[in-house]
Amino acid sequence: MPTADDHRYLKGAPVAARILAEVRAEAERATAEGFRPKLVSITVGDVAAVDVYVRNQRSKAEAAGIDFEERRFPAEISADELEAAIHGMNADPRITGIIIQRPVPAHIPIKAIQAAVHPLKDVEGMHPASIGNIVYNELDLAPCTAAASVEMLKATGLELKGLEVVIVGHSEIVGKPIAFLLMSEGATVTVCHHMTRSVAAHARRADALFVAVGRPRLIKADMVKPGAAVIDIGINSEATADGGTRIVGDVDTESVREVASWITPVPGGVGPVTVAILLRNTMVALQRQRALYRSTYQADANSSVRRLRAG
Amino acid sequence: MPTADDHRYLKGAPVAARILAEVRAEAERATAEGFRPKLVSITVGDVAAVDVYVRNQRSKAEAAGIDFEERRFPAEISADELEAAIHGMNADPRITGIIIQRPVPAHIPIKAIQAAVHPLKDVEGMHPASIGNIVYNELDLAPCTAAASVEMLKATGLELKGLEVVIVGHSEIVGKPIAFLLMSEGATVTVCHHMTRSVAAHARRADALFVAVGRPRLIKADMVKPGAAVIDIGINSEATADGGTRIVGDVDTESVREVASWITPVPGGVGPVTVAILLRNTMVALQRQRALYRSTYQADANSSVRRLRAG
Structure with missing residues (x-):
């Protein structure tokens, strides 16, 4: 019987390590340029089952130079209230990406809640627009x-x-x-x-x-x-x-x-590779947000759209 | 050699006729309830090549009880100007759906322009969010x-x-x-x-x-x-x-x-079935817009989100 070192075993650890090293380099560069990446993890209700995943995400994120904040909501929260909280996070420039830990209580419609995350902050790649972009061959923000x-x-x-x-x-x-x-x-x-x-x-x-x-x-x-x-x-x-x-x-x-x-x-x-991809997605989200920031301010100076609207 | 009536030929006309009859019944109902469906077709530049398609869309739409308006833009229009025009149509409550006739001139980025159409008015099913929704098994608004x-x-x-x-x-x-x-x-x-x-x-x-x-x-x-x-x-x-x-x-x-x-x-x-689907998509878009209208006004009365924000 082969040992655990059998070369046929395709292990995740070295793949994850390579991706995490790339993420760390990019996170350091972004932080130096004034854009520090930050993840917010949302848990709803009793979270013992997901605690081990969240701890792992936090330790990998922090090792890669990405801030990590947990926000816990009571099991009784309504879907409307949770959606409002997510809209607040969408509008918060200090937050790069939002993770919704599953499972959530049965009264929370998970797809609607995932779609409430702005596509540019959808580091889990779960928003319909993120999925659609994969179909259109934009492959860098996938589940x-x-x-x-x-x-x-x-x-x-x-x-x-x-x-x-x-x-x-x-x-x-x-x-x-x-x-x-x-x-x-x-x-x-x-x-x-x-x-x-x-x-x-x-x-x-x-x-x-x-x-x-x-x-x-x-x-x-x-x-x-x-x-x-x-x-x-x-x-x-x-x-x-x-x-x-x-x-x-x-x-x-x-x-x-x-x-x-x-x-x-x-x-x-x-x-082990899944959490590395989550962090890589965070950097993709950050770069897209930076690109939007740049184009917004550049547009102020010379956009024909604005001239058209002003006219 | 078999004739054109060979039963192995699977013809589009009867399939299209069945779909168009369903669309017409639904369009009449919606019109009676205060929501008259309307399509706007956008052509850019010299449109001789697409004229036959647009004429066909118009005649099928009007036969089904859907208004049809052509808007033609000069070939020199900038992408910014075209996007601004589409944003105006998105915001116009009299317009149910927007069609962008292809081809467009080479300087117009077709994917970006299609993504400028609001997903609820995307009757061609080309927006990344529309594609993503198909992946999520919401099949009623497809290309x-x-x-x-x-x-x-x-x-x-x-x-x-x-x-x-x-x-x-x-x-x-x-x-x-x-x-x-x-x-x-x-x-x-x-x-x-x-x-x-x-x-x-x-x-x-x-x-x-x-x-x-x-x-x-x-x-x-x-x-x-x-x-x-x-x-x-x-x-x-x-x-x-x-x-x-x-x-x-x-x-x-x-x-x-x-x-x-x-x-x-x-x-x-x-x-022949493709244009029938375009019109069916128009009715799907209309129903989604009506559902949004209802939920918006119902939410005014009793939304916990609004209470949360007010608090």
Whole structure:
């Protein structure tokens, strides 16, 4: 049995470290130029379940030179009140990006709340306009998990142009954005899901296989093409023989490892890259806000629109 | 050789007529309730090439009870001036939807101009937020040609859930939106393009094949699965033996007809449905504007957001 150092394991840590180093350099430059990046994390209600994620985001952000502030709202807050609070953050020039930690209480409509975040502050890449921009080949502000999964594929060094990619799972925040991102890179993409007649038939012809359905060990060795890259985005809890639990992905890692050329472990694969992408998105958001600032003030001097309106 | 009445021909006219009848009924109802729908068509520069399209849009709109106004701008207009004019139309309550006729002169950035149309008045479904909403399974305001192509597939009566769909062409306004629309309907979708290793291998396994690449007669009979539905979105000009020209699609219709169970002719297939979808989108836009109107005035009475802001 291979050890954890098996070269077929495609680990997230080195990919995340490279991205974080780039973010840090850019954050330092922006801070020196008068634009210090800052994230605000919104949690609603009892947040014990997300505390570990928020702590991790804070420590990575601060290490990268990005301020991080937590704002906690009571579980009883109304959707209107939460939306008003987000509008206040949109209008606050000290805030670069806004993260809405999930889950939120059932009475909060999560999509409407995410759409309340201004697209220029949407570091999670969840606003409909952010998603639409990916379709239009503006790829630099994508949903974090989807972008992290694509970074893992790029880390293999495979040529994306013409690559046969199969994605199992068609969620709005993972499966579909991966599809658009890779279409824009020139891959031939197929998206499968629970209504697909034979997921196995598609999976077996994939040079790169992405799996994001939340079903432990769904993908077995006989569903994978020899030499493929397998990117496992599932996070599932599984009972162990001794009565405990462990985290496993959507791929049966031990058996698939014997067939694939690359496989991302769970945990330790896509996960660590996701927060690095969140911070990279923060810098993308900051640059867009700076570009808007520049164009607004430049426009004052010589805009024909303003002359037209004044006339 | 089959006649033009061959039952394998999937014609657009009856599909368009059904949609237009629904639009007319809805437009009459809305007008009676105080919301008369109105489209504004924007052309920039010498518009001879688009005149026939605009005339067709006008006659179909007026027949459906939707007002239609043409606004023509000189070729020398700046992008800033055009954007300002669109912002004025966004703010005009008498205008339901805005169409930007293509092509526009080279100095006008078409994507930026399309994004200047307010998403609630984006009847062409071209705004990034409109595209993003499709990804989020809100399918009722999609790019017209893509939505028309999907309507043609639906006209076959085939069950979309689990249907193996292959799309040749990955443009932002046709190929990709068809992909999202059909993913949301439960189809298993593959998108091919000029970087795909073997378009034929994918095309041959498709229950439904969409082609939108602008290459005359690209798809031959040996690339089509027997019994498939073939939706031809290409519009190409081809020289005839007598020195004239004729319009042909991206599919070699005469040969593919012998293999496929349904094939959309060019012209007379997807084309007539596209303008019907434009008018249906106009009614969707109107209903969204009415919903915003209602919620705005209802909110005045009892919004907790307003109480919060006042407090």
